[in-house]
Amino acid sequence: MVRNLLQKFLKNGAIYNIELYITQPGKLTQNAFIACFNGTYRRDILDAYLFEDINEVQEITEKCIYDYNNHRPHDALGGLRPVKFCDFSLNGSSPVKVKEISLLHYN
DSSP: OHHHHHHHHHHHHHHTTOOOOOOOTTOGGGGHHHHHHHHHHIIIIITTOOOSSHHHHHHHHHHHHHHHHHTOOBGGGTTBOHHHHHHHHHTTOOSSOOSOOOOOOOO
């Protein structure tokens, strides 16, 4: 099962031209964005709910991601919500200088 999931992940990465970078074990600072997300996810989802099944985990996670992108201001984006930041960026009028931002869309 894990092998099939990994194969799908790698195939989709190749289709969408996504480069994969593997961090060294125990070196969370190599990807501070993921470390930050993992902490937020743990506090806001895993520690806050008792789940009945995996479908409930997915449903609550989707709501959290929507809220995170559409309602929560982000310091790294000058206090803007990611959706608003993208609107500015797509129009070429970003009010914030950001070194790098990665937005992934999952279907």
